[in-house]
Amino acid sequence: MPHADLDRTRLQSLLDREQAQFAAEHPRSVQLAERASHALLHGVPMPWMAKWASGTPVFLAEARGARVTDVDGVEYVDVALGDTGSMPGHSPAPTVEAIISRAQDRGGITTMMPTEDAIAVGEELGRRFGVPAWQFALSATDANRFALRMCRQVQQRSKILIFLHCYHGTVDETVASLDADGNVVSRPGNVGPAVDPALTTKVVPFNDLDAVRAALAPRDVAVVIAEPAMTNVGMVLPEDGFLKGLEEACAETGTLLIYDETHTMSTGLGGCVRAWGLHPDAVTLGKALAAGVPIGAYGFTAELRDRIHNDLVGDYLDWGGVGGTLAGNALSLAAARATLEQVLNEEAYTSMSMTCHRYVAGVREVFAKHGAPWHIVALGARAEFGYTPEPHRSGADALESIDPLLDDLIHAALLNRGVMLTPFHNMALMGPTTTIEDVDRVVGALDAVVGEIFSAV
Structure with missing residues (x-):
């Protein structure tokens, strides 16, 4: 696992802080999670929905385009888009x-x-x-x-x-x-x-x-x-x-x-x-x-x-x-x-690729700014960052570089800053309605999170 030099105790403390903040600001989601624990296996209707780093699932109220609003009225820029299931945007x-x-x-x-x-x-x-x-x-x-x-x-x-x-x-x-x-x-x-x-x-x-x-x-x-x-x-x-x-x-x-x-x-x-x-x-x-x-x-x-x-x-x-x-x-x-x-026509794909290009460029600037030796790879409208300087050559290389604590910290911190990243990994997806302003908000939130992670290095 990379980043053995990072203070793991400090990272855990930051994660605990972010999860406590989420719980305090999302009482309705916490309440529904408790209720769901008695009615649903693992407290969710499908197992993967339990993997939110926030400490409790984010319960959905509504979603439109590239925005999601939870039951506590908190709106997010959504670059998860249902882990690709809503790549066309929510309810086009x-x-x-x-x-x-x-x-x-x-x-x-x-x-x-x-x-x-x-x-x-x-x-x-x-x-x-x-x-x-x-x-x-x-x-x-x-x-x-x-x-x-x-x-x-x-x-x-x-x-x-x-x-x-x-x-x-x-x-x-x-x-x-x-x-x-x-x-x-x-x-x-x-x-x-x-x-x-x-x-x-x-x-x-x-x-x-x-x-x-x-x-x-x-x-x-x-x-x-x-x-x-x-x-x-x-x-x-x-x-x-x-x-x-x-x-x-x-x-x-x-x-x-x-x-x-x-x-x-x-x-x-x-x-x-x-x-x-x-x-x-x-x-x-x-x-x-x-x-x-x-x-x-x-x-x-x-x-x-x-x-x-x-x-x-x-x-x-x-x-x-x-x-x-x-x-x-x-x-x-x-x-x-x-x-x-x-x-999902030609015009939409052109727009999606352009916004993804801006996202990738912004993320690379964030990593360089804070000295994070990480990389990001793009595939059309889809991009993912990893915790090594160079992109992975094989699945084994990629698996070895996964850092669950870093993942959870970044994902929880982004949620508290109004950004929804794919909960299973560091994938961001741009839909037809994702705007430049949305991308800049995501990059700005990541800037704050990565900056805090590397502030003590």
Whole structure:
């Protein structure tokens, strides 16, 4: 862990102060947290919501655009945006209008019937990501799960390959790691794994082409699933030639390749696939597609689509392990169509990238001003800072540099200064309605926090 030179006792004292301030200024959130502890497991409706560094969850009252207001009436500049789920901004007007029209004017939120909206979304995703055959789920986790199953089925190979410390939702096969001897094991803390992941998964470091080639050489891997840039353990960008080499290694060994663009669609209209000229067999998406309405999507090339159509063994249309009663529902697809056509368009991405560029420049100035030997990495509208001078090369490097105490202190202190950073890591995301003034407020708050951390060094 970096920064062994920092006074940990002092950092803890600063965190205690920030948490006490939050509790004093947020009595309603504290009250609701106590009530929730008797009704909800872990006191929250979904476990990750318990990870607020403020000492108690921030209970939501309302959210619009790039602003969130909690139940105590405190307003925040929101650069978490629902951990990407609200990348289009909170409740963008075109999406809200489509939701109201679908639910109220036309009715039929879920009917087990396709809608024209579904076709329009599939066509638009095909134009953006270059793969023509799409289906929908309720989350990126399910999109990944369904895509992996179909790839294993047509390949008739049993294993998948992932990158060390990757994140693809809660798909069982991807919650795997390596032990000190390089053996595939379950990730620490994995809750009730169904099987030993060594039976289903190979794990290699990101940016290590030799390891990729060695793992694929036996030709027992059906499919590689990868984010084009790792985003959930800090941000790890691919080195020059790595993704090209990955695609070549897959082609040489008859291995399929899925790019999970759930987070990296921050890069632009067609994510990294379009921006970097990538050539996957499948693309998976989720979260931001419908501006917060639950959805996931998975798309296949024409060749993979035809292989699935020609497979007479797998039951793709009934009980074979793909799909769900609420997947592809009319409400989700109406919201996704409006979001893609009217919110996350070329103009929006240009604006989002510009505000992110200003944020990155401001954060670098803050680090230089206070002598913080830290870095920040950007991917379109998304940026993340880490506690090392240089960006991380692998997931292991990124994991080693995580400092939970520093994270908690920074996040709690930013909340007390009216800034909401993603609670799980140091990611900031700029939406279409994020303004220059919003960015400057975030940078100003970070300036105060980093200045206090390094004032005694």
